[in-house]
Amino acid sequence: MSTDWDIAVVGAGVAGLAAARVAAEAGLRVVAFDRMAPGGQLVNLTSVHDHPRPGEVAESAGLVSRLVADAEAAGVVMAFDEVTRVRSGTPARLETGEGAVTAGAVVVATGLGAGRLGLPGEEQLVGRGISTCAGCDGPLFRGRPVAVVGDDEWTAEEALELAEVASAVTVLVPGEPRWNADRARRLAAAERVEVLTGASVTTLRGEGLLAGVVVATPGGSRELAVDGLFPYVGRRGPGGLVEEVPADDAGRLRADGVRTAAGTVLVAGDARSGAVQSVTAAVAEGTAAGRAAVAVLRTAAGSAPADEPPVAGLRTAAGPGLRIVDPTFGVPADEAEGAVAVGGGADWTEVALFSNSKPNATELLRGVGGRLQEHWALPELGFASKPNASAAADKDVIDWLSQRYKMVLVAVGD
Structure with missing residues (x-):
């Protein structure tokens, strides 16, 4: 192809x-x-x-x-x-x-x-009071009141960044917040931040430049005088x-x-x-x-790419103490120490390591893999691991290993 x-x-x-x-x-x-x-x-x-x-x-x-x-x-x-x-x-x-x-x-x-509220006149006010980048435009609102609309982690992070420059930050959450406990704690501790739940913007105020918003809350409609509005809904x-x-x-x-x-x-x-x-x-x-x-x-x-021809499988005796069995050929009848399987179709250049993320297991595995790579003159040695020792192995990673590599060395435990 x-x-x-x-x-x-x-x-x-x-x-x-x-x-x-x-x-x-x-x-x-x-x-x-x-x-x-x-x-x-x-x-x-x-x-x-x-x-x-x-x-x-x-x-x-x-x-x-x-x-x-x-x-x-x-x-x-x-x-x-x-x-x-x-x-x-x-x-x-x-x-x-x-x-x-x-x-x-x-x-x-x-x-x-970019976030959008879907309100009349919104596009005309983008860049004239409406922004979706606190890091970019936050300094323009230094010492001035702003509002942030949204309920996710990104909303909370942007509000916290704006709190460092704005005089006041009102976070308007359409339903209930979905940010994590740490961000909830940081928002609560920020002196210039107020979070309003069940609040949504219904009207934009201002001609050519944002002057405020009308907010629907559980307690009724409320006028909010803000110079900046950062919507993170409708993305x-x-x-x-x-x-x-x-x-x-x-x-x-x-x-x-x-x-x-x-x-x-x-x-x-x-x-x-x-x-x-x-x-x-x-x-x-x-x-x-x-x-x-x-x-x-x-x-x-169906095999290695055309510009990467398969390397012939290992066909020589292993070094002292190393016994090799080709999994595509099967265990040979001769079980004598040092017996080596011949035939089969495994490409011994395609070797990968898989660790459960325990430092000792990973170190041991890399050491063994390095020795094998040197012994077999492998051009490549794959490596993958679980995100942490207690998590289940990712299905896509296992699929990748099984499809790309013919031998996978696994290290588990401590």
Whole structure:
């Protein structure tokens, strides 16, 4: 199959960059499309809370730089262009502003669009009091009152960032908050933040410049004089981008894990229906999608790619104390110490390691894997692990291992 790219990633945010990096590390030709700068929503934040672990804080600019650098170091090509349509197939076809390109597999990681209230006069006030980026426009409202509309983690984080510059921040929650306990605690502790539940904006005030809003609350209608309004409701996913993939009511693509109904199209991050909106989750999903995309290509090829001819299986005696059995051939009748299986079809260059994330097990496994890689002169040694020792192994990771590798060494316990 001749294609422009092995794998194309639509969106260069956290999930997209993770997917692209993983695919490129597998030796594939990978392009990541984004109509603006890479980094996604992270470029709008000063810091990221609960990353890389709960309770920790990461500086967003540094995180974006590392994600981009890692992807480019792996060989990912960044393309600053907008993808307007994806048609699955073998190969998949992407329509862009620069023309059509083809790819063996596509990962959709566009995230969500800007928040909108759907009220009369809203578009005319965008950039004139209405914004969806606290990091970008927050300083314009220093010492002035603003309102934030939404109920999710992103809403809470933006409100907390605005509280550092605005004179007052009113958080209007249409129903009940969905942010976590830590953000609820931080909002409650912020002196200039007020949270109103069951509140929704019904009218925008101002001619050419926002002057206030009318808010419907359980206690009745209320006028709120604000100079800035940051809506995080009505954010839409990329529904319609891929004709063969259905979307939910918010335009997020439906999928089983990261796999969609279109076999050559994967989805990761906030673009996926039911996604958890966090940086940590986006990295994990992007990684899974990248591995799944690699598996799609390997499965479609039926063997190693044409430019990577299979290496003959191991046919020599092992070193002292190392007994090798080819699983595709079976255990030989001769059970003598040091017996070596011959024949079979396993490609002994395709070896991977899988750890349960316990440090001792991972260290032991990498040590054994390094010895095997040196002994067999393996050009590549795959590695995967569970997110933590107590979590179940990710199905897409297991699928990737089973489809890409012929031997998987597993380390469990302490």
